[in-house]
Amino acid sequence: MEPLKTMSVVTDSPCPHRHNVNCGDCRMKALCLPLALELDQVEQLDRIIQRGRPYQREEHIYRAGDAFHAVYAVRSGAIKTFAMTDQGVEQVTGFYLPGEIFGMDGIAHTHHISSALALETSAVCEIPFTRLEDLSIALPSLQRHFFQLMSREIINDQRLVALIGKNSADERLATLLMSISTRNAKRNLSELRFRLPMSRADIGNYLGLTVETVSRVFSRFQKQRLLKVDKKEIEILDLGGLQELANV
Amino acid sequence: MEPLKTMSVVTDSPCPHRHNVNCGDCRMKALCLPLALELDQVEQLDRIIQRGRPYQREEHIYRAGDAFHAVYAVRSGAIKTFAMTDQGVEQVTGFYLPGEIFGMDGIAHTHHISSALALETSAVCEIPFTRLEDLSIALPSLQRHFFQLMSREIINDQRLVALIGKNSADERLATLLMSISTRNAKRNLSELRFRLPMSRADIGNYLGLTVETVSRVFSRFQKQRLLKVDKKEIEILDLGGLQELANV
DNA sequence: CGACGCGTTGAATGTTGTCAAACCGAGTGG
DNA sequence: CCACTCGGTTTGACAACATTCAACGCGTCG
Incomplete structure (x- = not known):
């Protein structure tokens, strides 16, 4: 009861x-x-x-x-x-x-x-x-x-600086996807399937990339069988591979 | 007395x-x-x-x-x-x-x-x-x-993200120089002549650039009569010009 | 239906990174 | 005193990755 x-x-x-x-x-x-x-x-x-x-x-x-x-x-x-x-x-x-x-x-x-x-x-x-x-x-x-x-916010921003300053477009997007994936996991949501709430333009803006580059990287990740992408729906096919690209 | x-x-x-x-x-x-x-x-x-x-x-x-x-x-x-x-x-x-x-x-x-x-x-x-x-x-x-x-630290980091993500090497270095210049002014030091305490490598690392690029930009700024550079000694010759390049 | 927002793809361009060499000043040792 | 090394810096040639500009596809909404 x-x-x-x-x-x-x-x-x-x-x-x-x-x-x-x-x-x-x-x-x-x-x-x-x-x-x-x-x-x-x-x-x-x-x-x-x-x-x-x-x-x-x-x-x-x-x-x-x-x-x-x-x-x-x-x-x-x-x-x-x-x-x-x-x-x-x-x-x-x-x-x-x-x-x-x-x-x-x-x-x-x-x-x-x-x-x-x-x-x-x-x-x-x-x-x-x-x-x-x-x-x-x-x-x-x-x-x-x-x-x-507040300290954690500072650390996050510093990590973003490092990400944008030192990493390729592939690494930047992989890192963002991994971040969202692990944050989802903490909320008892799937870490492998989720819907991106933001546009490609927002992603590019955040990561210091153009929309076109973001789009190309998504395509590349799909060809490499790292992801399955359907507009904003993301399925991670190779978590290890993505993790390897990402700055943990 | x-x-x-x-x-x-x-x-x-x-x-x-x-x-x-x-x-x-x-x-x-x-x-x-x-x-x-x-x-x-x-x-x-x-x-x-x-x-x-x-x-x-x-x-x-x-x-x-x-x-x-x-x-x-x-x-x-x-x-x-x-x-x-x-x-x-x-x-x-x-x-x-x-x-x-x-x-x-x-x-x-x-x-x-x-x-x-x-x-x-x-x-x-x-x-x-x-x-x-x-x-x-x-x-x-x-x-x-x-x-x-702490909030100000967050804002600074966010500005750095924007600087690195959206601006050219020239703009990044100009912004750093302007930052040091204005911070010097607040300390009653000269805003036009100062000694950089950090190496070119540190500057590049901070700004998401290679040492070579930093060096080239310093040379370019000298040719454009924006700066007079002698190793770490900086003299700003054209504050307005530098400000125009910098993200204020 | 056409307009629009959003995303994708292609080709050309360019800024910055990479690699290599040389320079310069300071310090060291012969 | 000079030759030497060493770290930091500068410069050049070349390559690469991302941007720019352009076109097109797709779905939605008027």
Whole structure:
């Protein structure tokens, strides 16, 4: 009876984007901010978090120039963040999957210097930053965890610099695919079959390549039987081969 | 008499690398961690900071694999941070000048994943991280300031990604030179004449270019009368021209 | 149906990397 | 004092990978 009840709770979950989920129930709690917290502390965190209706594809979470007042956690869907260089060229700075935090680059200023938009229908938790700061003083483990999250963001960016600065187009794309694959695995999704939420242009922009090159590399990977590609649907046929190309 | 005394205090400063300087007297206090703090708070910060003898050229401040226990502030000299990719290739992740904080990528883990070494004789303030965390709880403005510092590091890395991913060798080097120039200006040093503390190889590594390309671009800039280059001594002849090439 | 966005493919071009050689200054030792 | 080496830098010739420009295919939506 008990297991049945649990089952039903899991299976009749009506929609992955529903907004009446608190941190304690969220399927991403093991990856996200609550990770470092005790049960009662999660409740305190939960009280400051704001959850609105889901964002539709192409909808902005924030835009460069908006006043900064929160960081965000992805609950479902996928988010891309990007900045404009002074010459008006877009630079994609990241892709964020459920359980991941974005918007930390806004902390340094009073206004956002980059933008964030939903690549598909996405639910997002808004974490008002001044309240997070206050709570971090009450909960040292939250402070520590947030320092670590920001540090991890720095490490990720540095790895991206190395990837773009030192690796070929093949290696760059293989690394991105491996990244998405392993991040999917952590979310109990298939690491071998998934749908890319972003366009070829976004991928190229992120990796410092042109759309044409991205397209060619996908074709090459297919010829080499590393992948099966159908538009945005990806099937990894040779995980080892891809891993060998990627910078782990 | 009063001005004379002040003069003498400034001029007989025996050595820029001396280690018996507290934050309140440090010439970098307006750029560094104390920036956000009141006078008595600076004293509290000062008490947790450790200052050893200066590091010599090529000496490591920490190595990848060392236990992480502190972040660092440059007091004098210049520091380069770098990581090894799994293939054993060095990746330079940053150059740090007086008043700047480095080592924040270590916060995410118990051990450093990158290394830091002195490019020239350098004095460094060591800030034990657990004590900084404790103090951040007592001094909310310190917590805020440190969050902002980390955010700024993220922004810098993202800008580097954009630079390497989207710009030519000329633009990359021009941007680095402009960065050093403006950072020098903030330290009341000449923005038009300075000595690069790092080798051509370091520059190339950092910018995702080969040594040969870096060298060629320096030559090209000289032919175009943008720079006068004598080994590591740089004189900017056409600041506007350089700025135009750089991504501001 | 035609227009449009997105992705793919081809051919030509070019910037940067690779390989090789030479230079230069500093330091060393005969 | 000079010859020597050594690391860092510069320069040249060539090749390669990615970009650019162009065309085309495909699906969607008006």
